[in-house]
Every structure is written in structure tokens, then in C-alpha cells.
Amino acid sequence: MGAHADTRSDGRAGVRAPAPAGVCPVLLTPFRPDGEVDEDGFVRVVDHLLAVGARSVMFPGFASEVLALSDDEREHLSMVLLERTARREDVTAVVSVPDYATHHAVRRAARLVEAGADAINVLPPHQLAPPVESVLAHLEQLLTAVHPVPVVLQHAPLQTGTALTVPTIRALAERHRNLAAVKVESQPPGRTISALLDSETPIPSIIGHAGQQLPDALDRGAIGVQPGCSFTELYLRVWHQWEAGEPAAARRLHTRMLPYLSSWMQDVNVIVGAEKIVAMRRGLIGSDHCRAPVRELDDGERASVDAFLDEFGAELPEVGP
Template identity: 50%
Template sequence: MTMITSQRPSTGSGRSPAEAAALIRGVSPVLEVPFTDDGEIAVEDFRRVVRYVVGTGVTSVMFPGFAGEFYKLSEEERRLLTEILITEVRELTVDTGTEVAVIAAVQDHATRLAVQRARWSVEAGADAINLLPPHLLAPSASAIEAHLRTVLAAVPDTAVVLQYAPAETGTSLDPQGLAGLVRDHPNLVLVKVESSPPGPYIAELGRLDPPIPAVEGYAGVQLPDAFRRGCVGTQPGCSLTEVYCEIWRRFSDGDLAGGDRLHARLLPYISYWMLDTERIIATEKMISYRRGLIQSPHCRPPRHDLDAEELAMIDRFLAEFGDLLPSLR
């Protein structure tokens, strides 16, 4: 059994909301949580995941999201891994000189707990908060707004990314209402848009007064359209970070046709994997395992168990993108 010991929290990262927001650009992977075959967290594998992802050249990472199975972690495990992430990123920053922002996720339904987690994350050294609106038992629009305002006010000197994931949560967020939040809480610096399609919502955010920058999620299924409509980044899972980085590099360099071609090769895979969240979690874990990044593809149940055809699809994917996804063994 893995022994869980908490590290001593620090007293914040010292980055302003604007400084953190400037780093949350391009590809901002959501980190996975490796487990052992018997379901314990694999601490050293998690450290390796952090070092690998930061080594791809990204300037921000998020943890724990849906891709990190946050809903399957104990409070003790979650805090330990967050502290490890912050420590590893700080050490890598010192070693390489690369600036990387850590985005700590807050998904608590109770406003009191969300405030506590946000404050703890900032004290532990996180540069930004990813805030998922409450959604259990269909809270009213006014209750959701009150929740968001309370959390934003609790960490006024820290960047906040608001996650809009209507398919997963059923929560609707009116862009005009978000503009009011930004005017009252300027630490709300970005919206992560995971609606389908995300492009029109991203474009509407950009037309607000003040405009709200957006990053796109949902595994980048509709990344080309989102880029053209003004998104400043994408937040996929982390097992194929290099592929997303190359797509984003082409788009940023003005090679839209080249980015489209690479995305078109990726799309048949991610469009199938994203049919449900547990499927893409299991798939990304298997990709990381087959690349040699983690020692087990285990997902804590309830989970999606990959069948023979899905495993063969992963093999085809790794063969097709082998130039961008070398073995890490």
C-alpha cells in the first residue's frame, strides 16, 4: 500500500492574476493520476507525468480535472498530489528557467467547501484556480452566481478560470452574466469552454465588454473552429501532449492548413474516445502506459473497460503518430 504523507504547504506563488493568465495559453494539459494495479495512487509515476508534461514546453498545467479522476480521489490523496505537483513544477522552473503556471481545480458543490479548497490551493502555491460551477440537484441561476462570486471574492489576488462544461454538469452560464462577474471580480481571467460546439460561445465571450478570453476543452475535438473564433488555448488530457502542441504551433505560426491536416488525422480517434468521459480517461491511461510513462493503466471503478477493438485502435493511433509520440521507456 502507498504511504500517504502530506508535504508542508507554502504561502502562495506570488503571481498576479494577469501574470498567471499570460501563462495559460496554448496547450494547457489536464494531468492524469496514475494508480498501481491494485488501485493505490502511484506517487513516483505521478511525478514522472508532471516532469514529462512540463518537458513538452507547455506553460501551464491543470489538476485535478475530469481527466484526473478527481471524483475518485480521497481528500488526503488529492492534497498530497497537488502539493507534489506544485513542488515538482517549482523545482523544474529553477532547473530549466521555464515559467509554468499550476492551475488547481475546485469542484466542490458546497460554497463553503469551495472557498476552503480555493484558499488552501493558493496557500499551497497554486498560480490559478479552475472553478467548476455547482451543478448537483439543479441549483438556480442566482445560487450559481452567488457561489461563483463568493469563491472569486475569497481569492481576489489569484487568477480564476471558470469551467463551462454543460454536457457534464447540465449547468448553463449566460455570457452577459459572466461579463458582470468580470467587472466585479477582475481575477476571473479566463473561461474554459466545453460546450458543443464551443466556437460560437467563445466568439460571444470575445465580444463582451470587457471581453473574456477563453480556452477550449473537450479533448480539442473542435479546436480548429475554436482557434479561428479567438480561443487562446486548449486543455486536453496529457498522454498525447506533443500532438496538441504541434497542432497549436502550426495554428500560431499561421499555418492553418497544416494545423487542420494534423487535426483531421487526430479527429477520428478523439471523436470516438470523447463519446463518454470514462472512455477517454481509460484510453489516455492506456496510451501513457504503452508509451512507458506510467506502470499501470488502472482506473478506479466504476470505469470503462477497453475492449479488444478499442485496444487495437490505440495501437493504430500510436503507430500513426509515432513521429510525435516516441516511446518514453
């Protein structure tokens, strides 16, 4: 699906709106050592991802340190992203709306679509455990406001304790065919992916959580993966090998990555920190600074990043400014 793909659907009947497929990296937010946003670094990351073959990108997410960004920073960087992707007909810009208040979420989503977002990612409200009826009302209003633009529903029960269940999501998707896919971050994700496809109108899945379960997800019919962005080339190789009918080669590469991914993903702060070190060492960003409060990587965790770069360095060349 490109930036200007036809995403029309009947809303309450007909085919489901197309969702961004393939490898869709979640952009990191570069900060200078003083903690200010490094906009030039952000642009460099976006341009690099498009240059190596990513055909969709997402911002902001947990990997973007979204909780550490002000509303103005989040809005500004989203507009920078849309400006960089607008020139590419073959790229889908997915912009996330994690706002808790329905009032803000609906208006932000509509504004982003007006500015050129090709798809919206929505993180359902979860702080203070709102009742499922309120969460559904939030999603219904957002889906209606951006129709027919595709919406990806982020299902991250471990991080959010969301009240949504697969049957609830199925019912919502039947009412709104622009609910194009679910980003599955449940653990394990496989059963959720299969259950979503086992619907009257199948609901595609995009796997998150650094793609730790990517081969199983692909076996079960997942259409995409949303990992971090500092070693996108490796995920693209796995994806292309799988699509080329070489699942054994894809599994071998994924198996090499898995010890690092499973270690870092034990804590969101760790994988964000690891991704930033990799990006800095490659020349994508100038600093690996993460905004406080954060759990700094210890010597063992930093050693694992060194080992990762030793193993994959030849496949992840330096980029430079």
C-alpha cells in the same frame, strides 16, 4: 504567464487578469494495479510534460478521474504538483476546485493559492441542480477569496447541466476581473467563444473536450486548449504551427487526430482509458488501471488505441521510468 507573473488587477475595474494560454494538459492520475495512487508515476507525468514544452498544467479534472479520488488524495497530489512546478518560473500551475459546498470550495481555493497555485480552475456546483443565484454566490465568494489570482471558470453544460449562461458569465466577469477565462466545453463551442469575446471587457476562452474543435476555436480567438496529457506533443505541434502562421499544417495534423478524439470523447470513461493505455505504452505510467466504477474499453476501442499508436508512434517516443 509564468509561475510568478504579475496578476494584479483592480477587481472591479481595469484590465482582466491574465489567463494561462497555449496547451495546458489536464493531468491523469496513475493507479497501481491494486488501485492505490502511483505517486511516482504522477511525478513522472508532470516532469515529462514540462520537459516537452508544456508551460501550464491543470489538476484535477474529469481526465484525472477526480470523482474517484478522496479529498486527501486530491489535496496531496495537488501539493505534489505545486512542488514540481515551483522550481519553474516559466510554468503556470492551474489547480481545480470542483467542490460542491461553497464552504469547502472557498477554503480549498485560498489554501491552494497560499501553497503556490498560479491559477484556480473552478467547476461550478451542479449536483442536485442548485439555483443560479446560489451558483453565482459560490463563484463570487471564491473569486473574492483568491483575488487577484486568475480564475478559469469551467463551462461544461453537457457534463454538468450548469445553470450558467453567457450573459450571466459576462456579468460575473464584469464584477470580478480575476475571472480570467472560461474553459468552454459546450457543444458546439464556437458560438460561446465568440459571444464571450463580444463583451464590454472581452472574456478569453480555453477550449476543452479534447480540443476536437480546436481550429475553429483558434479562428474565433481562443487563447488555449486543455486536453488530456498522454500525447501532449501532438497538441503542442498543432499550437506551434498555428502560432508560426502555418494554419494549413496545423489543420492537417489536427485532422489526423480527429477521428480518434471524436470516437473516444463519446464517453469520458473511454478517453480516460485510451489516454492511460497510451501513457502506459509510452512508459509514463506503470499501469492503465482505472478505479471502479468504470466502463472498460472493449476490443474495438482498444484496437483504435493500437491504430492511434501505429499512426503516431514515431511522433510519441517511449519515455521510460
